[in-house]
Amino acid sequence: MTQPRIRWRRIALAALALAWLGEAAADFKIADIQPKFTEQSLTFSGNLDLGLSPKVEEALAKGIPLEVVIDVRLYHQRRYLWDKKIASWTLRRRIQYHALSGQYLISEGEGEAETRESLLTQQEALKQLGSLSDLKLTLKEAPSDGDFSADIRVSLDIEALPTPLRPVAYTSFAWHLNSGWTSWKVAR
Amino acid sequence: MDLVESSALNRYVTRYVTGFTPLAVLSMLLIAAFIMMNAAAQNSALFGRMYSVLLLVNILGVVLLIALILLNLFHFVEQYRARVMGTRLTLRLLVMFIMLAVLPVSVVFFFSIQTLNRGIDNWFDVRIERALDDALLLGRTALDALKQDLVKNTQEMAVELETLPVKPKVGGLRSELTLLNALREQYNITELTLFTQDGKIIASVSEANFDPGTLVPDRPSDAVFIQARQGLTYANLDAIGKSGLRLRVVVPVRSRDVGAPMRVLQVLQALPPRYAKLGESVQSAFAEYEKLVYLRGPLKFGFTLTLSLIALLTLLIAVWAAIFSARRLAAPIRELAQATNAVAEGDYQKQIPVTSHDEIGILVESFNDMTRRIHRAQSQSKRSQQEAEIQRAYLETVMGRLSSGVLTFNQRLLLRTHNPAASQILGAELKSSGRKSLTSLTEHYPALSPFTEAVEQAAAAGQAEWQTQIQLAVNGRRRTLMLRGTSLPSWRGKRGGYVVVFDDITTLIQAQRDAAWGEVARRMAHEIKNPLTPIQLSAERIRHKYLRQVPEEERVALERATRTIIEQVEALKSMVNDFSEYARSAQMQSRPVDLNDLIRDVIELYKNERGLSSGGVVPLHRADDKPGKGKAPRAVATKLDLDADLPLIAADPGRLRQVLHNLLLNAREALTATTKPMISVSTRVLTENTQRFAELKIQDNGPGFPETQLVRLYEPYVTSKEKGTGLGLAIVKRIVEEHGGAIFAENLKHGGACVIVRLPIAGAVPVSAEKSPAPKPVHAEKNA
Numbered sequence: 012m013t014q015p016r017i018r019w020r021r022i023a024l025a026a027l028a029l030a031w032l033g034e035a036a037a038d039f040k041i042a043d044i045q046p047k048f049t050e051q052s053l054t055f056s057g058n059l060d061l062g063l064s065p066k067v068e069e070a071l072a073k074g075i076p077l078e079v080v081i082d083v084r085l086y087h088q089r090r091y092l093w094d095k096k097i098a099s100w101t102l103r104r105r106i107q108y109h110a111l112s113g114q115y116l117i118s119e120g121e122g123e124a125e126t127r128e129s130l131l132t133q134q135e136a137l138k139q140l141g142s143l144s145d146l147k148l149t150l151k152e153a154p155s156d157g158d159f160s161a162d163i164r165v166s167l168d169i170e171a172l173p174t175p176l177r178p179v180a181y182t183s184f185a186w187h188l189n190s191g192w193t194s195w196k197v198a199r
Numbered sequence: 200m201d202l203v204e205s206s207a208l209n210r211y212v213t214r215y216v217t218g219f220t221p222l223a224v225l226s227m228l229l230i231a232a233f234i235m236m237n238a239a240a241q242n243s244a245l246f247g248r249m250y251s252v253l254l255l256v257n258i259l260g261v262v263l264l265i266a267l268i269l270l271n272l273f274h275f276v277e278q279y280r281a282r283v284m285g286t287r288l289t290l291r292l293l294v295m296f297i298m299l300a301v302l303p304v305s306v307v308f309f310f311s312i313q314t315l316n317r318g319i320d321n322w323f324d325v326r327i328e329r330a331l332d333d334a335l336l337l338g339r340t341a342l343d344a345l346k347q348d349l350v351k352n353t354q355e356m357a358v359e360l361e362t363l364p365v366k367p368k369v370g371g372l373r374s375e376l377t378l379l380n381a382l383r384e385q386y387n388i389t390e391l392t393l394f395t396q397d398g399k400i401i402a403s404v405s406e407a408n409f410d411p412g413t414l415v416p417d418r419p420s421d422a423v424f425i426q427a428r429q430g431l432t433y434a435n436l437d438a439i440g441k442s443g444l445r446l447r448v449v450v451p452v453r454s455r456d457v458g459a460p461m462r463v464l465q466v467l468q469a470l471p472p473r474y475a476k477l478g479e480s481v482q483s484a485f486a487e488y489e490k491l492v493y494l495r496g497p498l499k500f501g502f503t504l505t506l507s508l509i510a511l512l513t514l515l516i517a518v519w520a521a522i523f524s525a526r527r528l529a530a531p532i533r534e535l536a537q538a539t540n541a542v543a544e545g546d547y548q549k550q551i552p553v554t555s556h557d558e559i560g561i562l563v564e565s566f567n568d569m570t571r572r573i574h575r576a577q578s579q580s581k582r583s584q585q586e587a588e589i590q591r592a593y594l595e596t597v598m599g600r601l602s603s604g605v606l607t608f609n610q611r612l613l614l615r616t617h618n619p620a621a622s623q624i625l626g627a628e629l630k631s632s633g634r635k636s637l638t639s640l641t642e643h644y645p646a647l648s649p650f651t652e653a654v655e656q657a658a659a660a661g662q663a664e665w666q667t668q669i670q671l672a673v674n675g676r677r678r679t680l681m682l683r684g685t686s687l688p689s690w691r692g693k694r695g696g697y698v699v700v701f702d703d704i705t706t707l708i709q710a711q712r713d714a715a716w717g718e719v720a721r722r723m724a725h726e727i728k729n730p731l732t733p734i735q736l737s738a739e740r741i742r743h744k745y746l747r748q749v750p751e752e753e754r755v756a757l758e759r760a761t762r763t764i765i766e767q768v769e770a771l772k773s774m775v776n777d778f779s780e781y782a783r784s785a786q787m788q789s790r791p792v793d794l795n796d797l798i799r800d801v802i803e804l805y806k807n808e809r810g811l812s813s814g815g816v817v818p819l820h821r822a823d824d825k826p827g828k829g830k831a832p833r834a835v836a837t838k839l840d841l842d843a844d845l846p847l848i849a850a851d852p853g854r855l856r857q858v859l860h861n862l863l864l865n866a867r868e869a870l871t872a873t874t875k876p877m878i879s880v881s882t883r884v885l886t887e888n889t890q891r892f893a894e895l896k897i898q899d900n901g902p903g904f905p906e907t908q909l910v911r912l913y914e915p916y917v918t919s920k921e922k923g924t925g926l927g928l929a930i931v932k933r934i935v936e937e938h939g940g941a942i943f944a945e946n947l948k949h950g951g952a953c954v955i956v957r958l959p960i961a962g963a964v965p966v967s968a969e970k971s972p973a974p975k976p977v978h979a980e981k982n983a
Contacts, residue, residue: 073493074486110489111338111482112436112444129437135422173490174250175498181251 038062039079039165039190044143046161046197053085053148053197059141059165059190066185067167070176071115071133076107078171079140081163083148085197088158097159100148103168106140141165159197165190219523222267226516229260233509257508264515271522284540285533292525300517308510315502323492331485338481342436345474346446350434352386353448353466360393360452360464379404389445390417390467393452396460398424405467419449419465427451427463437467444478445469531559535566547574602702607687609696612637612658624680624703625650626673646672650680654699657684668704677909679705709913716929720778728775731768738764777926787937791847792855794893794958798880801859802837805867835870840881848893848958854934861927862897862954869901869952876900885957892940892957903946912944931956 044057061079063071071077081102086094105118114129115136130136166189169180180186235253275293279286359382363375375393383391383404390405398418423433426449433449445467452462470478491498534551541549549570551563595618598605604621606629608614613636617629627644629635637651649669657665665684670677680701687695742761749757863878870876877900885892904912913932928944935942940958947953 070493074489075493108486109438109482110335110485111342111478112438113339114435114438116438127438130420131422131435135420170251173494175494175501177251178254178501178504179497 038064039167039188041163041165041190041193044163044195046163046195048154048159048197048199049147051150051153053083053150053161055143055146055161057143058138059143059163061137061141061165061188063137064185064188066183067188068133071106071108074108074110075173075176076105076171078103078105078168079165080168081165084162085150086160086162086194087155088160094160097154098148098150102146103171104140105171106136154197160194161197162192162194163190164192222264222519222523225260225264225267226512226519229257229264229512232257232260233505233512237505237509254504257512261508261511261515264512264519268515268519268522271519275522275526283533284536285529288532289525289529292528293521296521296525297518300521301514304510304513304517308506311506311510312503315506316499319495319499319502323495328488328492331481331488334481335485338478341474342444342446342470342478345468345470346434346436346448349446349448349466349468350432350450352388353434353450353464354432356382356386356391356466357450357452357464360462361455364456364459375402376404388466389469390465392417392465392467394418394424394463394465396424396428396451396463398463401462406469417447417465417467419447423449424463428461436470438482444475531555531563535559535563538566538570542570542573547577604701604703605698606701607696607698608637608654608658610694612655612697614640615696621701624673624678624701625671650682650701653682654684654697658697662686677705678703679708712911713913713929713933717781720781720926724775724779727771728779731772731775735765735768735772738768777930781926781930781933787854788851789849790852792850792852793845793847794850794855794882794895795841795843795845797852797855798839798841798859798882798895801856801863802839802880805863835867835876835878838877838879840879842881842883845882845884845893846960848960850938850958854937858931858934858956861931862956865927865954866897866899866901866952870899873899873901884960891960893960895956895958896953897956898947898951898953900951903950903952904944906946909944909946913942 039062040060042057042060044055044059046053046055048054059081067077081104082099083102084099085097087097088094102119105116107116107118108114109116109129112129114131115133116127116129117136117139118125118127120126128139130139167186169177169186172180172186232253235249275286275289279290360378363378379391379393379402382388383406390403392403393401395401398421400418419427419433426433428451430451430453432451433447435447437445437447448466448468450464450466452464454461469475531551531554538549538551547570550567553560553563553567598616598618599620601618601620604624605616605618606614606621607616614629622629625644625647627640627647637655641648641651649671653667653669657667662684663686665682667682669680669682671680672678681704682699682701684697684699686697689695738761742758742765746754746757746761866878867876870878879896879898881896881898883894883896885894913928932942935956935958938958940956942957943955945953945955
């Protein structure tokens with residue numbers, strides 16, 4: 012009696028795992044970054060690996076603007092207590108295909124502070140989108156002595172998608188692009 | 200306790216959850232949320248951000264609504280299974296309402312989905328798509344032409360720049376700037392920048408009004424530099440935010456000097472405003488269209504989702520409204536049914552609150568009116584029943600206290616009612632007999648046959664009023680009854696019964712006889728007494744005068760004759776005295792008397808009065824006394840059984856003594872022929888109809904009264920004795936009646952006579968009354 016149910020459960024689990032693996036190949040990843048204090052700011056080197064799933068790629072190619080959210084949190088590591096959060100930042104970067112020029116436009120910030128960049132290929136554009144080289148996060152005060160760690164996460168913001176797409180995006184794995192939190196030791 | 204509380208809480212929760220308010224509020228909120236969501240789906244700025252939240256809220260709301268409705272339905276099913284009154288009707292209404300609501304909504308939903316999908320599909324037209332593609336292509340082509348021009352110009356400029364030395368002399372930079380400026384002006388370029396091959400700016404010139412926000416000239420990306428270093432030309436259209444479109448051409452500038460490093464020239468040319476505007480327009484239109492095409496699926500999904508949710512919501516609200524209104528509609532009917540049940544079970548005070556003024560309200564009012572009337576009628580009938588009961592009790596009491604016997608019969612002569620006096624007079628137990636016929640009455644009590652015959656005869660004759668006198672022998676006592684009959688009024692054409700009222704007039708007749716005899720006795724005494732004295736005196740004179748004168752041989756005869764005359768006259772006088780005594784009106788001298796003492800005195804007297812007794816009469820002696828042997832006739836045994844608790848009675852002791860004398864003498868005389876004569880005297884207290892009597896019973900074992908004389912025993916001159924005047928018992932009766940008592944005589948079953956005297960024990964006689972010693976016994980009379 013129970014065997015068919017178990018079999019079905021296994022099949023379902025396997026399907027889920029496969030789907031996850033399939034998406035995992037095209038997920039956001041944070042492979043290797045090096046946060047570093049420079050005077051009163053936190054700088055990074057390295058790139059966020061932003062792989063898009065085919066569906067998202069298609070949407071991008073069709074002119075749907077995508078927005079990625081980069082969350083950064085700075086912790087002061089303490090031996091006996093939990094780590095103390097020093098600061099947190101949320102950066103939003105947008106990528107959009109420009110049909111007339113055949114380029115990908117990357118923008119960051121809002122209003123006057125908006126910076127835009129146009130790149131020829133999607134690969135280049137995604138690389139630029141995930142580039143942390145130019146990132147300079149200012150701190151309120153110079154970091155004290157001790158170990159610090161920077162937690163970082165990058166994800167696709169579904170709420171920034173056009174309204175009709177949101178229900179689809181929420182109900183589809185292909186749209187759930189999220190690196191999850193990764194922790195990096197901050198060098199001096 | 201906990202159970203009660205939890206069940207109360209449960210009921211409260213159930214009422215709250217299945218009530219009107221929560222569902223109404225939820226429905227209103229959901230409708231509001233759907234309106235907002237619909238606005239959001241149409242890209243409204245206000246609700247755009249809240250779209251997902253609204254969607255979630257709506258789905259949860261719908262789920263909650265479903266849960267609530269299921270709860271309602273579950274509750275209803277429970278009631279249905281418990282066969283709660285009204286649920287069947289509610290179910291029927293519910294099904295009807297749901298059908299009415301669901302069918303149109305489903306139809307509308309189906310066609311809306313169809314129309315929506317078709318409508319969205321209709322937005323997209325292959326021709327428009329192609330036109331847009333073409334427009335884009337055209338734009339690109341136009342821009343390409345511009346780009347080719349710019350590339351050509353740039354290459355020319357690069358050729359001119361080749362002449363510039365790689366390592367400038369002092370002030371060489373100025374010459375480069377001048378050249379660049381000259382070139383810029385010559386070719387009408389927006390910005391010209393010369394880089395080293397590793398990307399350092401050598402010199403840059405730009406239009407004065409070009410991109411004033413940036414001081415640093417725009418640097419191409421590394422890829423472009425790599426391309427330039429490889430000797431390739433890069434040309435592209437840059438989309439730069441608000442500043443619109445511009446052309447960027449990057450070309451390598453080779454140095455004419457051998458081994459000198461390559462330089463890179465970048466030309467940025469802003470598109471002419473007209474081109475830029477058109478280009479942007481084409482771009483945005485294309486992008487928007489592409490986006491729409493891409494979003495066609497999600498858009499359909501979104502609209503379908505919204506529409507489905509709204510349809511579902513509408514359905515659910517309709518179902519809920521159906522449940523609510525079905526319950527509401529069925530409620531008064533349910534109440535009515537319950538109330539009808541209650542009335543059927545006898546609760547006539549049931550009233551239903553009138554909640555509406557429609558037909559059901561009228562029905563409820565009529566019902567209330569009906570129960571009120573029933574209740575009133577019922578209480579009225581109860582009241583009249585009580586009244587009838589009271590009337591009956593009243594009649595029964597009156598009948599019970601009547602000294603006359605009353606019997607009623609129906610038209611078939613079955614006994615219907617009777618009163619105690621009837622039973623007493625007839626000596627028959629009528630109570631248990633129920634509706635007895637006269638025949639069965641006669642069967643049970645053969646002595647009553649004269650009575651039943653009289654009634655039957657009267658009924659057969661059909662007389663409305665009749666009267667007759669009959670004689671009955673009840674329990675050995677002769678009774679004369681006066682019967683009066685009347686037929687009862689008929690009712691509804693049926694003949695009524697009969698009522699027979701009868702009185703025991705034995706005593707009345709007796710009294711009349713007694714009165715007559717009293718008169719006779721008085722006259723006789725008067726008439727006889729008068730000549731007796733002259734006769735006696737004459738006889739005495741004759742004797743006195745002629746006794747000595749007559750010869751010796753005749754003297755004896757004279758003496759005997761005169762003595763006989765004198766003696767007989769004396770006897771006659773005595774008899775006349777008796778008569779006058781009988782006729783004399785009572786001169787009672789009442790005082791408290793102990794009857795027992797009196798009896799003992801009299802008995803004692805008889806024991807001692809041997810000398811008095813004349814021939815044939817024997818003295819009395821105690822039952823334990825042994826009569827002397829050889830004495831003839833033998834003495835009579837007496838047996839006393841006196842009640843020690845007998846209270847004093849108010850009586851004339853002298854007259855009572857006479858009663859005792861007479862009765863004892865009678866008894867003694869009756870025993871002359873008996874072998875073992877015995878007289879027993881007993882007293883006791885008797886209570887009859889709240890009246891207390893002292894009962895004196897004198898029995899003998901003689902031959903008893905002759906049957907023929909039993910009725911007229913107390914009349915004068917009724918005697919069985921050869922020598923009696925027949926006045927003894929008549930006097931006894933008179934005295935007893937003077938004392939307010941009664942006397943009965945009967946024959947005992949095993950032989951012998953019994954006389955019972957009942958004297959009332961007056962409550963007025965105080966116990967502490969002076970107990971006077973019995974007066975000297977009056978000389979016993981011998982009138983038996």
